[in-house]
Amino acid sequence: MPMAIAWNETPHLPKAESRIEAIDLARGIAIGLMIVSHSVSGLVGIRNVPDWGMVPIHFLTKFSSSLFILVFGVALAVAFLSHVNREDWPKRRLKLWLRAVEVWFWYKALLIIEMLPFNTPSEIVDALLYGRFGIWVEILGFYAIALLWVPLILPLWARAPLWGRLAVIALLTSLAAWLQGVSFGGNEILKALLVDHDDHYAWGQISRAPLILLGLLLGEALLRCSGDPLLKRRLTLISLGLGALMIAGFYGLALAGGDVYAAMLAVANNEGKHPPGVAFMLFSLGGALVIFALALAGGDKAARALKPLTLVGSDALKAFIFHIVMIFLVLRFLLEGKGDYSYPQALGVGGLLILGAAAWIWSTRWMARHR
Structure with a gap:
């Protein structure tokens, strides 16, 4: 079958x-990062991370958001x-x-857990009613809404010619950029839900839709x-090459x-993440494509060699629930652990939580098989 597509x-x-x-x-890998x-x-806390932790470690974790959405598509x-x-x-x-x-x-349940350590009950209720947003669990809110409209466009996507699908991606990207200058009648929440907002850590449906659609093409x-x-x-090399070009574009702008270094530090500090900026997206999406290409190249052998990550990726929701509960309910709220960890210790906790999430997924499946 030829790779070329008319x-x-x-x-x-x-x-x-x-x-x-x-x-x-x-x-x-996206969830692990x-x-x-x-x-x-x-x-x-980001303000307490040493310089050597921001760049390169926290800098490289910025691949995760784009990779997560891309693989969703x-x-x-x-x-x-x-x-x-x-x-x-x-x-x-x-x-x-x-x-x-x-x-x-689970988005609403985990939002309560995230906000428990440092918000009042009235603030939590306000967030539950979409009066404000959290931070760490808002990606679930994005997926919950995306799963409502994506099934409606899939039949249209399946009938559209390639030029039409590419045009939709380009038009949505342009529309999201234009809508950043629109006030939405002063409704910050609506703007955040649709195209991101500077003061809210929500993920805009229109601004992130091109990533989902690019994932559909892949x-x-x-x-x-x-x-x-x-x-x-060929697909692996194309993805790898495109990702490398985007990362090169980021460094060209820098x-x-x-x-x-200042450009790298800006990305590590999430500048250009909400709403999406050119430099941030070049780096984040470029890295996502590189990782996707490497996963394809590794195939089943790499998946078996990195079994904990593969397990985590096989049940993303369960892994997400596990790590939010452990960080915010157990370590931060019940054990009052905020500020008690050094940066290396927090990295160690992150590594243990990846293994813990994999073990939790494996054990629940084992129990389901042996009921």
């Missing part, structure tokens, strides 16, 4: 013969896009909507490569600005 061609979606563990590995970042910011393409024209599509669409309800429930390409090592190698 501009007028609609998605070619052969059915995956089995679970693609490279996807789980890539998602597991997120857990390390949350452990540091939740137990130490890849997984949707692999598991659902090929079914939109089949009889079982209504059942699968309902499954996605029920998943949205489940994610939304997922389609991955399915086309199924069973063909040469095509898979050099043009005259201070590369």
Whole structure:
């Protein structure tokens, strides 16, 4: 099967013969980086991180958010896009909507846990009613909403020619940038939910939609490569090359600005994350593509060698719940541990939580099999 795709061609979606563990590995790496970042910011605080921790360690964790959303799109393409024209599509669409309800429930439950150590009950209620936002669990709020609209666009996406799909990605990116200058009638919450806001740590649906759609394209390409090592190698090299070019673009901007270290430190401090900035997204998305390419190149062997990360990536919601509960309910609230950890200790906690999440996922599956 040729790798080249005609501009007028609609998605070619052969059915995956089995679970693609490279996807789980890539998602597991994203969650692992997120857990390390949350452990540091939740137990130490960004202001207390030493310079050597900000760059390179905290700097490199910025790959996680883009990688997480990108792989979300890849997984949707692999598991659902090929079914939109089949009889079982209504059942699968309902499954996605029920998943949205489940994610939304855990988003609100974990929001309470996140805010317990340092917010009043009235502030927590305000956040539960979308009067304000938290920080660490807001990515779940993004997924809960995304899982409502994504099933509606998948049938349209499956019928659209390649040029149309690429145009939608470009138009949404441009629209999100333009909407940053719109006041939304002074409604900061609405703006944050749609396109991000400087004063809120929410993830905008329109501003992040291009990442999901790019993931759909990658997922389609991955399915086309199924069973063909040469095509898979080409996809790997294309993803790796594109990611490397984006990272090079970030460093090009940094050099043009005259201070590369300052540009790296800005990314480590989340400048350009909410709302998305050019420099931040070049680095974050570029790194995400590189990691995705490396996961593809490693394949099943890498997935087995890095089994804890693969396990974490195979059940992202359970891993997310585990690390938020441990950091904010157990360590920060019950044990009153904020400020008691050094930066190296927080990194160690992050590593242990990755292993703990993997062990929790494995043990719950073992118990389910032996009931």
